[in-house]
Every structure is written in C-alpha cells, then in structure tokens.
Amino acid sequence: MKLxxxxxxxxxxxxxAVQAQAPxxxxxxxSVTGPAAFLGDPEQKTLELYVERxxxxxxxxxxxxxxxxxxxxxxxxxxRTFAKRLIEQDRVDLIVGGSTTGExxxxxxxxxxxxxxxxxxxxxxxxxxxxxxxxxxxPHTDRMACDKIFVDMKARGVAKxxxxxxxxxxxxxxxxxxxxxxxNHGIDIVADETYGAGDTDMTAQLTKIRNSAGVxxxxxxxxxxxxxxxxxNYRQLGITVPLYQSxxxxxxQFIKLAGDAAEGVxxxxxxxxxxxxxxxxxxxxxVVLGYKQAxxxxxxxxxxxxxxxxxxxxxxxxxxxKKAGSxxxxxxxxxxxxxxxxxxTAGVVNMSAQDHMGLDLTAFRxxxxxxxxxxxxx
Amino acid sequence: xxAQLAQFLLSGLTVGAIYALVALGFCIIYNxxxxxxxxxxxxxxxxxxxxxxxxxxxxxxxxxxxxAVALAALIGMALVKFAVAPARGASVVxxxxxxxxxxxxxxxxxxxxxxxxxxxxxxxxxxAPIAVAGATIAPQSLWVIGVTALIVCALWGFFNRxxxxxxxxxxxxxxxxxxxxxxxxxxxxLVSFALSAALGALAGILIGPITFTSWDVGVMLGLKGFAxxxxxxxxxxxxxxxxxxxxxxxxxxxxxxxxxxxxxxIAFIVMLAVLVLMPGGLLGxxxxxxx
Numbered sequence: 001m002k003l004x005x006x007x008x009x010x011x012x013x014x015x016x017a018v019q020a021q022a023p024x025x026x027x028x029x030x031s032v033t034g035p036a037a038f039l040g041d042p043e044q045k046t047l048e049l050y051v052e053r054x055x056x057x058x059x060x061x062x063x064x065x066x067x068x069x070x071x072x073x074x075x076x077x078x079x080r081t082f083a084k085r086l087i088e089q090d091r092v093d094l095i096v097g098g099s100t101t102g103e104x105x106x107x108x109x110x111x112x113x114x115x116x117x118x119x120x121x122x123x124x125x126x127x128x129x130x131x132x133x134x135x136x137x138x139p140h141t142d143r144m145a146c147d148k149i150f151v152d153m154k155a156r157g158v159a160k161x162x163x164x165x166x167x168x169x170x171x172x173x174x175x176x177x178x179x180x181x182x183x184n185h186g187i188d189i190v191a192d193e194t195y196g197a198g199d200t201d202m203t204a205q206l207t208k209i210r211n212s213a214g215v216x217x218x219x220x221x222x223x224x225x226x227x228x229x230x231x232x233n234y235r236q237l238g239i240t241v242p243l244y245q246s247x248x249x250x251x252x253q254f255i256k257l258a259g260d261a262a263e264g265v266x267x268x269x270x271x272x273x274x275x276x277x278x279x280x281x282x283x284x285x286x287v288v289l290g291y292k293q294a295x296x297x298x299x300x301x302x303x304x305x306x307x308x309x310x311x312x313x314x315x316x317x318x319x320x321x322k323k324a325g326s327x328x329x330x331x332x333x334x335x336x337x338x339x340x341x342x343x344x345t346a347g348v349v350n351m352s353a354q355d356h357m358g359l360d361l362t363a364f365r366x367x368x369x370x371x372x373x374x375x376x377x378x
Numbered sequence: 379x380x381a382q383l384a385q386f387l388l389s390g391l392t393v394g395a396i397y398a399l400v401a402l403g404f405c406i407i408y409n410x411x412x413x414x415x416x417x418x419x420x421x422x423x424x425x426x427x428x429x430x431x432x433x434x435x436x437x438x439x440x441x442x443x444x445x446a447v448a449l450a451a452l453i454g455m456a457l458v459k460f461a462v463a464p465a466r467g468a469s470v471v472x473x474x475x476x477x478x479x480x481x482x483x484x485x486x487x488x489x490x491x492x493x494x495x496x497x498x499x500x501x502x503x504x505x506a507p508i509a510v511a512g513a514t515i516a517p518q519s520l521w522v523i524g525v526t527a528l529i530v531c532a533l534w535g536f537f538n539r540x541x542x543x544x545x546x547x548x549x550x551x552x553x554x555x556x557x558x559x560x561x562x563x564x565x566x567x568l569v570s571f572a573l574s575a576a577l578g579a580l581a582g583i584l585i586g587p588i589t590f591t592s593w594d595v596g597v598m599l600g601l602k603g604f605a606x607x608x609x610x611x612x613x614x615x616x617x618x619x620x621x622x623x624x625x626x627x628x629x630x631x632x633x634x635x636x637x638x639x640x641x642x643x644i645a646f647i648v649m650l651a652v653l654v655l656m657p658g659g660l661l662g663x664x665x666x667x668x669x
Binding site: 203205225237 | 392393585590599629
C-alpha cells in the first residue's frame with residue numbers, strides 16, 4: 001500500500017528540481033478494494049495522477065508533494081487504524097480521504113484530537129453538520145439532490161409527489177432527507193413506498209402510487225439496478241406523470257439498463273457527467289473537461305464523479321497551503337475555511353466558519369434523458 | 379379497484395414465476411442427493427452473465443443462450459468432480475456447506491472473469507406491455523411463465539419415463555440399494571448437477587431482461603428460490619411452481635394492500651405458518667423416517 005507513495009516519490013524525485021526542502025506530506029485512506037471499490041479506486045487514481053502532475057509543475061510553494069495512501073477496504077475500523085498511523089507515524093500535514101461516510105466518521109475524532117486538517121470525500125450531511133473544526137468535505141449531499149429535484153418539480157407546477165425508495169443505506173438516507181426538506185419547497189409527499197435489495201418487480205408499489213390521489217410526480221431514491229427496474233415498470237404501467245431519479249444512478253449505465261423506458265426521466269447530476277455538452281460560457285467547463293480528459297487519457301476508463309471528489313479535495317488542500325504560505329496545520333485549516341469562489345468539479349466552493357462544504361445548488365445540473373443520452377434542462 | 383387487484387395478481391405471477399424457475403433447480407439436486415445446493419443462485423447468475431458477455435461478443439441471442447447454458451452445465455459438473463466427489467462419504471450437511479463455499483467462489487470468479495457492473499439482456503419479444511383486465515404484464519413474463527410450465531412437464535417426464543431419471547430417484551431413495559443394482563452414484567450426481575446448473579442458467583437468461591444480471595444477482599434469487607422450494611415441498615416439481623407463485627403473490631399483495639416496507643416479512647410469516655402446519659410443504663410427500 002505504501003508502494004503508491006513510493007512510486008510517486010520515485011517518479012518525481014527526478015522530475016522536480018526543488019529537492020532542498022522537506023516534502024509536503026498528504027495522507028490518504030481510501031476504499032480501493034472491497035464493496036466500496038467503485039468509490040475508492042477512482043479516488044486513489046486521481047490522487048496519484050494529480051500529485052504527479054503538481055510535482056512535475058514544480059510542487060507547491062517550491063516543495064514536493066508526497067502522497068501516503070492506505071487501502072481501508074470500506075472498513076471503518078481499518079480506516080481508523082490507518083488514520084492513526086498517518087497522523088502519528090507518517091506525520092502527514094493533512095488528510096484527504098474517507099471514501100464512505102462510515103469510514104469518515106470513524107476518523108473524525110482522531111483528526112479533531114490531533115488537530116490535522118481532514119478533507120473527506122464522503123457524502124452524508126453529518127460529516128459537516130454540526131461543523132467540526134478540522135473536518136471539511138468535497139462531495140455534494142443527498143439533501144442537495146432532494147432540494148434540486150423539488151425546485152425542478154415546483155417549476156413544473158408539482159404540489160403533490162410520491163416517493164419510492166430502496167432499502168440500501170444510500171436510498172434510506174436520501175429518502176429521509178427528501179421527506180425532511182419537501183415541506184420547505186411546498187411539496188406534499190402523498191405516497192412513500194419502498195422495495196427490497198434484489199427485488200425483481202416493483203409494479204405493485206407503483207400501482208399503489210398510481211392510485212394515490214393527486215400524484216403529480218414520482219421520485220425514486222435508489223442505487224444499482226432497482227431504479228432501472230422501477231423505470232421499466234413505470235412505463236409498463238403507463239404512468240404519465242414525470243419520473244425523477246437520484247444522482248445515485250447518474251451514469252450511462254442507467255440509460256443502457258432502462259432502455260427506451262428511460263426517455264424523459266430527469267435526475268440531478270454533477271457537471272462532470274455532461275462535461276462536453278456544457279456551453280462554452282459555463283465557468284465550470286474548463287475544470288471538468290480538463291479533469292475528465294486527463295483522467296481518461298491516463299487510465300483508459302470513464303471518469304466518475306467520485307474521482308472528481310478526490311480531485312477537489314487535493315486541489316482545495318493545495319489552494320489552502322498556497323494561501324497559508326506554509327503547511328502549518330492550523331494555518332492551513334484557517335485558509336481552508338476562508339476559501340471563496342474556488343471552482344472544482346463539484347461546483348463553486350465558498351467555505352465559511354458555518355459551512356465546511358461550501359457548495360450550493362448550482363453544484364447539481366438537472367439532466368433529462370433524451371434519445372438515449374443526457375441533455376441539460378435549462 | 380378490480381384493475382388494481384388484477385395488477386397485483388399479474389405482478390405476483392411475474393415474480394412468482396421467476397422464483398418458481400429458480401426453485402426447480404433446487405429440486406433436481408435434492409432428489410439425487412438430498413443436498414440443498416446453495417450455489418443454485420450462482421448458476422442463475424452464470425447463465426445471465428455468460429449470455430450477456432456472449433451477446434456482447436456478437437453472438438445472436440439463441441446461440442449466446444445455448445453457449446451460456448452449456449457453460450453452466452460444465453461448471454455444474456466441475457463442481458461435482460472437484461468439490462462434491464472428493465468429499466465422498468461426508469454427511470449431507472458437509473456437502474451443503476461445500477455448496478455454500480462453491481457459491482462464494484463462483485461469485486468471486488464472476489467479478490474477475492466478467493465485471494462488477496449490471497447488465498441487461500434484450501427482451502425476447504419486445505417491451506410493449508400487454509394489457510389484461512386493466513392491468514399490464516411484460517411479454518417477457520409470459521416467456522418465464524410458459525417456459526416454467528414446459529420445464530415442469532419435461533422434468534416429470536424425465537423422472538418418470540427415462541432410465542436416467544429413474545436412476546436419480548432410486549439413488550435418492552436408497553443409495554446403497556441403487557449401487558447394488560448397478561447404478562453409478564457418481565454418474566447420477568454428475569447428471570443431476572449438470573441438469574440443474576443448465577436449468578439455473580436457463581432461468582438466468584429468461585429473467586435477465588426483467589431483473590437484469592450482475593455478479594451478485596444469485597444471492598437474493600437463490601434465497602427466494604430456496605424459500606419457494608421449501609414452501610412447495612422440497613424435491614417436488616409442481617411443488618416448486620406452487621411455492622414460487624404463492625411466494626410471489628404474497629409479496630405483491632402484501633406490498634399492495636399492507637405495506638411495501640414489510641412485504642418480505644409478510645411473505646415469510648405466511649411461509650413459516652405453512653411450514654408449522656404442513657412440515658413437508660404444500661405439495662411435499664409426507665416425510666417418513668425409515669428405520
């Protein structure tokens with residue numbers, strides 16, 4: 001696992017002209033293997049790629065960056081052990097990592113006690129709410145996805161919506177957040193159905209929703225094959241009100257699985273997914289396109305929003321170190337908190353003492369499936 | 379209101395037919411060896427994943443399906459050769475545990491040989507839903523129901539009309555006596571594993587367009603299929619179908635009229651009740667302990 005750090009060092013020792021000063025050490029613990037490998041794998045690759053690129057460009061403040069990375073395998077206990085090692089033995093200057101919320105929350109007390117800036121790559125709101133002095137995060141939250149969807153529903157004149165969600169962690173969390181914020185948008189949730197992991201047919205639940213009085217739109221909070229089955233069943237039953245999916249299925253695979261049934265489905269997604277189709281005037285275009293091209297050229301696989309979170313985490317750290325003029329932990333933390341107007345793959349970041357994520361709803365784009373591809377909803 | 383009921387019934391039939399198809403696979407191996415093969419769900423997965431990858435390689439659907447079924451049958455035989463046969467003389471419980479191990483191995487292999495993504499198979503005859511009494515059903519569901527019915531008949535013929543089928547039943551009733559009259563237990567095992575693997579794979583291909591397929595699709599399907607087989611009476615073909623349909627209808631009516639959050643619980647509570655009252659399952663023969 002330390003091999004990554006080694007490789008990065010070895011390659012860059014030759015490339016970098018500045019060798020006199022000690023390197024800035026960036027610690028990472030990521031779920032590179034295990035059930036959350038789809039998160040940790042692109043994150044790890046992104047960190048390696050960009051540490052390399054930054055060093056090739058002369059490092060930060062004239063100092064090399066050194067990545068010390070461990071594979072926590074999706075296990076909160078392991079994450080805690082590795083974070084301890086990063087802080088006590090590797091003596092890193094800051095930590096970028098934590099692919100899942102569970103791993104992140106296990107490490108939060110350590111970072112807080114040791115006073116090490118910690119930029120998490122996990123989704124849940126609890127990471128930054130309430131605000132923790134040393135903890136920041138880069139991904140958007142499921143509450144923001146709910147907000148984005150409800151804003152769009154409202155714009156289409158929807159007042160009563162139905163909810164159908166799976167039984168996984170992601171699904172449950174998003175369902176809870178959506179139920180919580182629906183009132184703020186003046187939307188009444190009139191039906192709330194669920195389905196199990198591995199369920200093969202959701203027509204019973206959808207029939208119930210169809211027969212609930214006054215449903216004007218349906219929101220499916222889910223992940224994996226469930227939403228694709230829901231979408232197909234939805235068309236099979238001939239339900240005509242708009243169907244919304246979550247950012248959990250924001251990938252080409254969803255369109256492929258659901259086929260023609262996906263036409264007209266809307267969902268919120270990060271700009272990274274539609275990098276090419278963004279108008280040139282979009283301030284985010286250069287950032288997301290640059291990252292997408294660099295990643296895909298190097299690893300020959302499709303870019304994912306998860307890798308984008310790692311890109312944002314690393315770049316925010318670099319930005320803060322530059323701003324602080326040193327890698328001193330307390331000064332970097334203060335600098336992180338004062339970052340304004342930084343453009344990342346997730347959107348514009350405006351940190352503050354009350355907000356350690358700094359994203360607003362512009363972080364999400366509302367997409368609609370048209371002719372088997374994503375189209376931006378204006 | 380009646381249209382709603384019709385939809386719940388059709389949904390239940392769709393799901394039930396899928397469970398029944400998986401449950402049938404459990405019967406054959408159980409009949410031959412009294413082993414409950416917990417890798418049955420993995421055969422379903424192999425069928426779907428192999429068909430998807432053969433399709434991706436450019437084979438037409440019938441050929442891809444045939445190749446996938448053949449591959450699964452080979453894997454079934456390899457399972458006997460390398461895992462079950464070496465444990466000759468071990469108790470049934472040991473053999474069942476071996477099949478659990480095989481299931482984990484097959485899932486792992488699938489992630490390496492194929493990938494961890496979800497794949498869809500094309501529906502055999504289009505996606506346009508068929509309307510029945512104000513409710514709708516997907517054409518693929520009719521395929522599943524039809525093929526399930528065919529397989530039940532074919533299995534009945536196989537076990538009652540062919541020598542191999544009768545040999546399997548003979549081994550199931552009394553292994554020693556069967557050996558004494560010249561039946562090779564080894565061959566019976568080989569045939570039954572190959573057959574149920576092929577059946578599982580066929581199920582995986584048939585339901586692929588409805589449920590999609592991925593490396594871990596076998597876990598839940600295997601569990602539900604097992605539940606259906608137990609409910610209907612382990613080892614009985616018609617029992618598997620009755621069990622599967624009952625389970626499917628319970629789930630769909632439970633989700634429709636009570637609560638979708640508790641639909642699995644509702645189905646399993648009814649199942650427990652049935653088993654307490656009829657330990658042999660709905661259509662199971664009365665279990666008699668030989669002394």
